[in-house]
Amino acid sequence: MEKITPRTQNYSQWYQDIVEHAGLAEHSDVRGCMVIKPYGYAIWEGMQQQLDRMFKETGHQNAYFPLFIPKSFLSKEAAHVEGFAKECAIVTHYRLRNAPDGRGVEVDPEARLEEELVVRPTSETIIWNTFRNWIKSWRDLPLLINQWANVVRWEMRTRLFLRTAEFLWQEGHTAHATREEAIEEAERMLEVYARFAEDWMAMPVIKGLKTPSERFAGAEETYCIEALMQDGKALQAGTSHFLGQNFAKAFDVKFAAPDGTLQYVWATSWGVSTRLMGALILTHSDDNGLVLPPRLAPVQVVAIPIYRSEEERQTTCAQVERIVQNLRAAGIRAQTDTRDTHKPGWKFSEHEVRGVPLRVAVGPRDIQNGTAELARRDTLTKTLVPVDTLITHIPQILDEIQDHLLQRARQRLQDGITRVDSWAEFCDVLEKKGGFLSAHWDGTAETEARIKELTKATIRCIPLNNPPEEGTCVLTGRPSKQRVLFARAY
Amino acid sequence: MEKITPRTQNYSQWYQDIVEHAGLAEHSDVRGCMVIKPYGYAIWEGMQQQLDRMFKETGHQNAYFPLFIPKSFLSKEAAHVEGFAKECAIVTHYRLRNAPDGRGVEVDPEARLEEELVVRPTSETIIWNTFRNWIKSWRDLPLLINQWANVVRWEMRTRLFLRTAEFLWQEGHTAHATREEAIEEAERMLEVYARFAEDWMAMPVIKGLKTPSERFAGAEETYCIEALMQDGKALQAGTSHFLGQNFAKAFDVKFAAPDGTLQYVWATSWGVSTRLMGALILTHSDDNGLVLPPRLAPVQVVAIPIYRSEEERQTTCAQVERIVQNLRAAGIRAQTDTRDTHKPGWKFSEHEVRGVPLRVAVGPRDIQNGTAELARRDTLTKTLVPVDTLITHIPQILDEIQDHLLQRARQRLQDGITRVDSWAEFCDVLEKKGGFLSAHWDGTAETEARIKELTKATIRCIPLNNPPEEGTCVLTGRPSKQRVLFARAY
Structure with a gap:
């Protein structure tokens, strides 16, 4: 197996190597579009299942809306079209024909659409156009809808999972009185x-x-969650928008209130995407490959036999089979790797690269001693344990791994926030340490843009429940009432 | 609530009414594209979950491939492009710009793609282009991949679920030695x-x-499952294709065999789509609305209180809550309908229209007598039962309903196959009875086309394990070795 580029050598190549070597995704021959490979897709399915459960628990229902958005719909909300028109895929024709020169096919010029269709970059417009017919009275509210879908935003520079022309996501769209x-x-x-x-x-x-x-x-307020990656760059992991009445007004969606008046509906939308896969990889992985939190690992435990003779093969294989069956019966996603085509060392490193949280190895001596070797992916530590304690130990260790990964990332996030009070300090910390800079800002878009221009750092967010604090803007020295978080970001 | 058009009056309107009144789907303002509404989507989710389980049990893994297919890919397999070029959505540009007249946006002529992209009508080409890099040796085979996705085929005449420009489906793509x-x-x-x-x-x-x-x-052999609807028309519900080496040759996908030779890979693809929703509706529903088999019903049991006074409201609501909690604990998808805004009769008919398999009603007299009224959606029969037997009765009745719907449909299918031995008989049965006509055919495409032209009936399939039987073609009188099934179809 090829080596993974170490983080210190080339962080960006390290990420690319992990995505590739762990078999998560690859670039397709279609510009900007990725192929999500089976192992990567299995992780995404785990995310989907849990998110879907959480959406349903909070009262949302899934539905499905058209892939295509008529150009005129996109134009109805002024800010919205401004934000999305420059990066969209546009369908103009609906038929190919044989090329007159007999070489392949070409667009049939007679099959031009009267109105061009945009491949959805997000679905507010088509959904609010539909909501108009669904909402008549206050009794129809709240309307709590979610959609799992693919969307397209024409990106010039792409990175697997983090920024691709097509990506998978969910988009919640809700309507309120x-x-x-x-x-x-x-x-x-x-x-x-x-x-x-x-x-x-x-x-x-x-x-x-x-x-x-x-x-x-198109939003009146955008809420976000921001995470911190190992290289000190921030990553926006999800957003939730309060859309005010903007889309209700653009698509004329009104409801009869209990007092009989007709009022515009209030809206939200919110989404997370396959970008979370990128965040997951960047948060936990190391120079040996992917590291997965057990709750999202398609395989939580892999059990590998170690043998030389045929007799050893039989006893160790039987033992790992037994172990895996017990674990499965306890609801753990376990599997054996009894392939005869690869050596144990090769298998160890393959499952390590793929981030399997826990490895169990059983050799001839383990059979004699009634033991098994446990190896944790997060700490790379190994312990020898009695085989009959595995069934009680393993669930605990999986919980520990889940917890350890969170604590480690939490520590990094805490350490990664630096209060800076001068422009020199701002630039110095940004260059040398990175992470979030908690700094005063004068509240103007001009200063925000200027700081971005000078340093590539953007305001990631104004934290919720931010304490008010008098201060002066790090760049302009003008008065400020609170600190905000700056960072360079993915 | 509006009445559903009876089947005898207008079958096609009956179908449309059910889809609409049950809240399953609706036409969108995007030509040919539907909106799948929450209740319809919940049924589809049930189908997806079970199919996905069955695919995984047979060793398949999910993955995701690009929405867009470069025009040149489509052209690589001659029969394939012939079949799909005439009904596809084509992306030619990647940017909109403000219209010079200040009115909305227009396609930016400078953002023309070098090569047009087709919105996938099916993914053989893009997937086999990817498989080329995944398959090197016999050890990489079989490769068993499935994708859940949206696809687009430009249809001029659309019907909700049965034929839409965009639809949801799964497509399996496998590679073999x-x-x-x-x-x-x-x-x-x-x-x-x-x-x-x-x-x-x-x-x-x-x-x-x-x-x-x-x-x-592009297939060498297409297997299919054909169902019979209540109006005597056939519906193709799923297909599975043996693709030979056609796509491997078109995309140059070879593997090193154990003997060291390089050989082209053998392929299959198979798919079912949201069309199954149409089949489900058409198979079981009646003039009162949708009828759902319990295994796919998002709500299997609805419990409704009947009351006049506030005191009655409290006792009956408490009782239906208790019933539903017990059913849920037993793994049954049950819910109460305690809305105070609608009368019981209105609720009864709403849940009837939506095909909820079983209704439990509890009135004041039931509280006194310790009873509840059970109403079956399939037979429309009502029975009074002791409330404490519900928990054992209801799972049995749900099984009975599932079974009864299958038996009823099976009977209809059996009765719907008619052996015909002359052209006069063929035409007569087709007009008066419909269904499948088991008839001799001379095996030529010309005769097949002529029969379609004359009667709109097509050969739905040559049944598997068809007994050989000497005979003469119903149309031409030429010799035939077996009967095939003709029908008019959706």
Whole structure:
């Protein structure tokens, strides 16, 4: 197996190597589009299942809306079209024909659409156009809908999972009778995302608000969760938008209130995507490969026999089979690797690269002694344990791994936030340490843009429950009422 | 609630009414594309979950491939492009710009793609282009991949679920070392589909082979399952294709065999789609609305309180809550309908329209007598039962309903196959009775086409394990060696 580039040598290549060697995804021959490989897709399925459960527990229902959005729909909300028109795939024709020169096929010029269709970059417009018919009275509210779908945003520079032209995501779209209820919903779903990130991905996040210039195109307020990667760069892991009445007005969606008046509906939308796969990889992995939190690992335990003779093969294989059957009966995702085509060392490193949280190895001596060797992927430590304690030990160790990954990432996040009070300090910390810079900002878009231009750092968020604090802007020295978090970001 | 058009009056309107009144789907403002509404989507999710389980049990893994297919890929397999070029959505540009007249946005002519992209109508080409890098040796085979995705085929005349421009489906794509293994796989997945149709949808099917002219574009053999709807029309519910080495040759996918030779890979593909929703509706529903087999019903039991006074409201609501909690604890998808905004009769008919298999009603007299009224959706029969027997009765009755729907549909399928031996008989039965006509055919595409032209009936399949039988073609009188099944079809 090829070596993974160490993080210190080339961080970006390290990421690419892990995605490739762990068999998670690859670039396709279609510009900007990825292929999600079976192992990567299995992790994504685990994420989907848990998120879907959390959405349903909070009262949401799944539905499905068209892939295509008529160009005119996109134009109805001014800020929205401004944000998405520049990066979309446009369907203009509906038929190919044989090329006159007999070489392949070409677009049939007679099959031009009257109105071009945009491949959805996000579905607010088509969904609110539909909601108009679904919402008549306050009794129809709240309307709590989620969609699992593919979306396309034409990106010029792509990175697997982190930024691709096509990606998979879920988009929640909800309609409410009052501003307060909509804001509550946007905050509730932000909380769901934060809980998912912490409890399942073992990835602590900072919950906050975007500044006006970083808001979703068409939103009145954008909430976000921001995580910190190992290289000191921030990653936006999910957003939840309070859309006000913008889309209701653009698509004329009104409801009859209990008092008989007709009012515009209040909206939210919120989404997470296959980008979470990138966040998961960047948060926990090491120079040996992928590291997965047990709750999201498609295989939590792999059991490998070690043998030379045929007799040894039989006894060790039988033993690992028994172990795996017991673990499965206890609800653990365990599997054997009894392939005769590879040596144990090769298998060890393959499962290590793929981030299997726990490895059990059984050799002839273990058979004699009634033991097994346990190896943890997160700490790379090995212990010899009595084989009959595995069934009680392993669930505990999986919990420990899940917890350890979270604590380690939490520590990194805590250590990664630096209070800076001058421009020199800002630049110095950004260069030497990275991470989040908690700094005063004068609140203007100009200063925000200038800082980005000078340093590539952006305001990641204004943390929720941010304490008010008098200060002066790190760049302009103008007065400021609170600190915000800056960082360079993915 | 509006009345559903009776089947005898207008069958096609009846179907449309059920889809609408049961809240399953609706036409969107995007030509040919549907919106799958929450209740319809919940049924589809039930189908997906079970199919996904069956695919995984047979060793398949999910993955995800790009939405877009470069035009040149589509052209690589001659029959394939012939079959799909005429009905596809084509992306030609990747950017919109503000219209010079200030009115909305327009396609930016400078953002024209060098090569047009086709929105996938099916993914053989992009997947085999990827398989080329995944398959090197016989050790990489079999490769058993499935994808859940949306696909687009530009249809001029659409019907909700049955024929839409965009639809949801799964497509299996597998690669094998030998012709025999590939054929085995194609047959195995046909069997999976047939089992799903019978055991879950309560829809018996005929397994067969398509004639050459009805084959999938690029297949050497197309297997299919065909069902019979209540109006005597056939519906193709799923197909499984043996693709030979066609795509391996088109995309140059070879493997090193154990003997060291390089050989082309053998392929299959197989798929079912949201069309199954149409089949489900058409198979079981009646003039009162949707009828759902319990295994696929999002709500299997609904419990409704009947009351006048506030005191009655409290006792009956408490009772239905208790019933539902017990049922849920037993793994049954049960829910109460305690809405105070609607009368019981209104609720009864709403849940009837939505096909909830079993209704439990509890009134004040039931509270006194310790009884509850059970109403079956399939037979529309009501029985009064002791409330404390519900927990043992209801699972049995749900099984009975599932079984009854299957038996009823099976009877209809059996009765719906008519052996015909002359052209006069063929035309007569087709007009007066419909269903499948088991008839001799001379085996030529010309006769097949002529019969279609004359009667709109097509050869639905040559049943698997068809007994050989000497005879003469119903149309031409030429010799025939077996009967095939003709029908008009959806």
